């Protein structure tokens with residue numbers, strides 16, 4: 001169990017007198033292990049999009065926060081998820097994506113049905129008391145949220161508390177959008193720096209994203225925080241620009257799911273740690289069915305510019321935290337409520353006894 005102690009963030013103070021967490025939260029191997037074991041492996045994680053599993057037998061395999069998984073639709077069309085770890089030697093039983101009627105380990109040929117039961121294992125005659133039911137793949141809880149498929153990587157169930165933000169997204173017809181583009185960014189910062197940046201209530205937008213800010217009405221910026229999620233909204237005053245038309249929704253679900261819904265599009269960002277000081281951000285862009293290729297291309301370019309500005313500043317924060325002179329700072333009480341709640345939820349998970 002990693003040591004806690006003098007780096008503790010005081011979650012009891014009100015936002016007006018609270019201080020941000022110590023640099024150890026963002027740099028220390030102990031906190032990295034807490035992030036994995038108590039935060040990321042125990043919460044609902046986005047692993048796939050419904051469109052990727054659109055028929056019986058479709059499967060998709062990947063690795064999230066160091067944990068290999070496979071999600072699939074069985075012959076009845078029901079979603080299933082398993083640890084992608086063969087019960088013989090731990091190798092994967094599925095790679096990439098495709099359509100299949102069984103999962104087969106490439107190493108020694110152990111095969112499993114789409115319910116995770118061991119079907120066949122070559123040359124196992126002679127193993128004492130062998131019962132194939134004892135060697136099923138480890139199942140993971142799996143659920144659908146709008147167009148997303150989520151699992152819990154440690155295999156244990158927990159509540160998914162996102163009703164409030166889910167309703168807002170449903171009102172914005174997010175399930176009717178079509179997944180069109182995927183991109184991955186690797187950042188030289190702790191994963192929580194990226195989340196902090198997302199949850200500052202638009203604080204950084206006027207100075208860091210000047211092109212974007214010129215289209216937004218900052219007097220309309222609102223942040224609502226819920227038990228394990230938050231919603232930031234802002235109205236566009238760019239009447240000519242269809243890209244940002246109307247109200248933009250920035251949804252965050254603890255710990256690492258960010259959903260941006262604006263105009264005829266949506267992008268979903270998920271950040272996971274690679275090490276204490278590196279993270280991976282995946283972006284998936286959805287568009288309304290009638291968006292033209294040209295519109296999509298322009299939108300991706302604009303989105304990429306914002307993302308590059310964010311990457312640069314997140315990496316600068318990480319370097320600053322490594323300075324001899326870094327000290328926890330105050331929160332801007334009227335805008336950084338989402339960030340403060342994120343830190344309070346992390347502190348609760350770090351101190352949880354389980």
Ligand SMILES: [Fe+2]
Pocket residue numbers: 197204205208209306310
């Ligand atoms: Fe930003």
